[in-house]
Amino acid sequence: MLRRHFTNALLGSGFAATAGSIIYPILKFIIPPENAESAVMSVSAGKPDDLPANSGKIFQFGGEPGLLIRTAEGDLRAFSARCTHLNCTVQYDAGEKQIVCACHGGVFDLNGKNVAGPPPKPLIAYSVNARGDEIVVSRV
Numbered sequence: 644m645l646r647r648h649f650t651n652a653l654l655g656s657g658f659a660a661t662a663g664s665i666i667y668p669i670l671k672f673i674i675p676p677e678n679a680e681s682a683v684m685s686v687s688a689g690k691p692d693d694l695p696a697n698s699g700k701i702f703q704f705g706g707e708p709g710l711l712i713r714t715a716e717g718d719l720r721a722f723s724a725r726c727t728h729l730n731c732t733v734q735y736d737a738g739e740k741q742i743v744c745a746c747h748g749g750v751f752d753l754n755g756k757n758v759a760g761p762p763p764k765p766l767i768a769y770s771v772n773a774r775g776d777e778i779v780v781s782r783v
């Protein structure tokens with residue numbers, strides 16, 4: 644009797660695990676996540692006082708990195724921080740006043756235009772608005 648219960652429990656749990664491994668991916672495919680990262684249209688990238696002139700910082704834009712720059716003249720600019728060559732994360736180079744990719748030496752100007760190295764096209768530009776006490780970055 645004990646062996647029969649054990650066998651039934653073993654078969655039942657195996658069946659439940661198999662059914663769960665089939666049903667769970669189907670449900671995840673059918674029901675979209677509540678906050679799809681690709682659907683993020685704007686994010687808060689911080690406070691204006693946190694970004695001094697001639698500096699940049701990386702922020703999260705949905706599931707991707709973004710680069711927020713305050714130029715030496717005080718303008719705010721934002722781009723996707725994904726290099727258009729092989730998707731490395733670009734950084735702001737305050738000394739050269741340009742955006743650089745350390746992976747293969749890609750260089751972009753402060754408008755996101757590719758000016759040197761292997762990147763084949765400009766960075767994706769975002770619009771930036773300083774609203775009160777926060778910087779809001781939006782897809783164009």
Ligand code: FES
Pocket residue numbers: 726727728729730731744745746747748749760761762
């Ligand atoms: S990934 Fe940026 S230059 Fe290659």
